[in-house]
Amino acid sequence: MTIEITFGGYQGDNSVHTRGARSLAEAVERLSDGAARIKFRQNIVEDGHKASDLLSMTESGELDGCYFSSSYLASRVPELALFDQHFAVPSRAHAYGVLDGSLGQRLKQEVEAKTGYSVMGYWDNGLRHISSRGGQLNTPAACEGLKLRTLASDDHQRVFRALGFDPKAIDVRDLPAAVIDGTVDAQENPLTNIYNFRLHETHRSVTMTGHLLGVALVLFNREKVESWPKDVRDAVRLAVAEATKDQRRFAAEDDVICAKAMREDGVELVELTADERAAFADATRGEVDKTRSRFGDDLIALFERDIANASEGAA
Incomplete structure (x- = not known):
């Protein structure tokens, strides 16, 4: 009997995550010799959910997996905030060195x-930049007092307050409307999201800050994984x-296409x-240092070592 694995997402056809999930579905069926297959719920927002519901739906077992x-x-796994060090990772290659290394x-x-x-x-959630309806934001002074949509992360919001923004956490489901109606003056996202969510139709300026490479976790319900036969888990x-x-690869290519x-x-x-x-x-x-101060020396050492190893590989 074939094991059906439900995997959820929240984006449209052209999304690099949607394309990654389709690649996953093809690979699961092929590598398991048909013993398992992915049922992909591409966009739960279309079913009335918030995008962030993917997390609770996966942990509860309603879905088997998601990105x-x-x-x-x-907030639950504070160590993940090591990925949220703005302006600290020089390039995609360095970020991948951290993701694929000891850390x-x-x-x-x-x-x-x-x-x-x-x-x-760990999937590439995009190099994040800042879009706005009001022109270039190439200095911290230009950001002063602007309402900025960002992720629901205290660390992110502290960083953007340091730049003078008034940060607002808004689910991605509600982001396009918030941009159109002026609930926010600016927002930060990868180019693929700015383009595919059509935010650029209102925000006619994008400042290429590249302040963070977002990380999308590929998550599965642990009990479900443990219930699968070993050959299916391995596949x-x-x-x-x-x-x-x-x-x-899709993420890097999409930056060029969307730009x-x-x-x-x-x-x-x-x-x-x-x-x-x-x-x-x-x-x-100062705010990034506050984030780092929460972690033990061993974690910081792993981060720095993986960054250094990536630098050597790039050289």
């Missing part, structure tokens, strides 16, 4: 110890690893100079 931003679990393995263990999830992978883990390579499409539509993409980016980093360093 979702690591930031939303940081990534340690954080999988922390999630399993404190929640009902099993973490099988799903291999399938997630294969789909992760595809999803990360080109927005420029052709007349959207201004503002590249920061080295000095301008340094000014943002300087303004937020």
